[in-house]
Amino acid sequence: MWRDGDFRRLWVGQTVSQLGEHTTLVVLPLFAVLTLDAGAGQLGVLRAVGQAPILLLSLFVGAWVDRWRARTVMVLTDVGRALALGAAAVAGLLGWLGLPALFVVAFAVGALSVFFDVAYQASLVRLVKRDQLVERNSALEGSRSAAQIGGPALGGALVSLLSAPVAAASSALFFALSFLSIRRIRRSEALPKGPERPPRVWRRIHEGLRFVVGDASLRTVCLASAAFQFSLAAVMTVYLLFLPRELHLSGTAVGLALAATGPGALLGSVLAARLPRRFGHGAVLVSAAVLGDGVFLCVPALHGSSAVTLAALLAVNFVFGTGGQLVNVTVMAVRQAVTPDGMQGRAAATITFVGMGLTPLGSLLGGLLAEEWGLRTSLLVTAAGMLLSPLLMALSPLARLGRALPSPAGPATEPRTP
Template sequence: MWRDGDFRSLWVGQTASQLGEHTSLLVLPLFAVLTLDAGAGELGVLRAVGQAPILLLSLFVGAWVDRWRTRTVMVLSDAGRTLALGAAALAGLLGGLGLPALYVVVFAVGVLSVFFDVAYQSSLVRLVRRDQLVRGNSALEGSRSAAQIGGPALGGALVSWLSAPVAACVGALFFTLSFLSIRRIRRVESVPDLPKHPERRPPRTGRRIYEGLRFVVGDTSLRTVCLASAAFQFSFAALMTVHLLFLPRELHLPGAVVGLSLAATGPGALLGSLLAARLPGRFGHGAVLVSAAALGDGAFLWVPALHGSSAMTVVALLAVGFVFGAGGQLVNVTVMAVRQAVTPDGMQGRAAATITFVGMGLTPLGSLLGGYLAQEWGLRTSLLVTAAGMLLSPVVMALSPLARLGRTLPEPARHAGPTSD
């Protein structure tokens, strides 16, 4: 498969895109905190603005991308993100980037990232044979884990050693590399035909979105996954807003160490991927989901107890990130297997988009809540409260039939109504 130039171009482009995304996810908040002296509320708003496109656009983008060539969507998204981050870097170097402009940049990058992420998740099916999907997904997942390790570490180091505008410029260069690589894909994609009557497109898109929502709500396992994911993502968004303030201001850690602590989730995620291939078949999918979520989410309860910037503090933060990454990835892979098992083939894309929409839709509100709590309650108390909130996710799963899933995956649920794509 690696001899296939189109797949190689996709892999290089996706890797570069993930590095740019994970670098900018740390650089832009640190720019606000360290350069613009943003307060807790302002940082919460900044993160919420960047996450809002997930809530506003993901369902529509999912239905829309099915009608376009994924290569075109990814190339245009990369070009837009390059321009947005490049403009931010230039304005920052000239001293003209304030918080209002940073809000615009973060929102633009968030919108374009929704388009890119949906498109690249659909692109592999159109570029490789079905018998190559497992290896292809494994390669793409490996690059994502590598980006989780390298992106925050690189972004934090650049902010600490050089400046936030230079770090933003590096993020723009990653998106440029992705743009150039994906442009090299030459294979003509098989795209579903457009409706013969253009005026029927909106009802068709609306009906497809409704079918996905109805299917997920009607299935007990998928409904529980949505509720647990929403509880986790809401609390995690609040926690990360406080966390990004707690590390530099309460523990007095430099940007490089902040990035390193966040990068520790990457090696943990690699371990979680390996464990996901063995543990559910040995202990049961339900038991693995609940225990992994409790262990990974509970790791952050230790962070509020840390004081100072000693080596032991850094080691403890690395350990927390590693355990959180391992538990989180184990949950993600197991949930994906359950979702794919219970979902008919014709509903796979819409089920995934619906779960993403419901699970990630509350993250802007979570970020706003984190900023408010940090402002009103203080960083240490807010960190403890938001970390405890993440434990709602394993509680929801433990109280549902999802916890009773055994070693074998359930059969696909019956779906009434049209499922054609």
């Protein structure tokens, strides 16, 4: 796998880009609190501004990326994020940066990250053979998991040891390194032929939505993702209250329990490169989802803050991370395999938009249930809700997928321009 120089460059670029992205998620809030004395409400607005591009831009980005070279999109977004964070660092060191400007930086970094994430998913299909998708996705998702584990810790350490502006400059350096790696990709992307005048963006978005809805496997991926993300948002709202208030765990113990998800995700990435080819993609998807989601049903049965309780929580989060990442990698490979090249960006963006769009409502529901029913009952109900995702997959064509990935559903409907 690593003899493929272009994939290696993509992997390196995506890895350091993800590390920069997850470091920034900690650096910017700490910048606001420590340097600009932001209050809790202002900090909440900052986080919301950084997350807003997922809902506001995902569908448009999917339509645009399908017309452009993925490599070009990735290098431009890396440059943009490096410049935005570099400017914030300089302004912070000079005392010129205020909260409104930091909001602009957060939105810009979030928006450019949406472009990068959609483009790198589309780029893999254009770089590797379809029978290599699971293996290569496993490598990419493994590095993303490592970034999710190490990025926040690194961001906090940089702010503590140096300063918030210097930490922002360090985040900009990661994006600069990603740019240097991805720009060295030499393999040209095959651009399908199409009409000279491409349709307008709204029509392209509609075609992406219609394509996902019209394909049984992608439609199920979309619905299962929405069900999972909605339920997970509700679960996590209750879970983060349940651990300290019902189990009386310290902040350190809570952080340790949650951190176990990361190593589990790394294991899931490794297993995703092997299990689908041995047992079939459908069997792996359904069983991993049942195991990873169902394990949370054990948490409401725990009592007290003993070492046994903490060990059980570590095991629960580890299994959840393993199952969840195994599903993520396998689903991504299936989605890429059944989607024509000219629809890759829109398919990824549509699933992201629908899947993540319900998370605010899930969080609100979790808080409401916790107030009305109590933490233990609410956690049991919301955890049970996560099993709707594997149920949807089990009743769909996804469950019948074999060891080989399916073929694309049809020809690309749109051209991509350089």
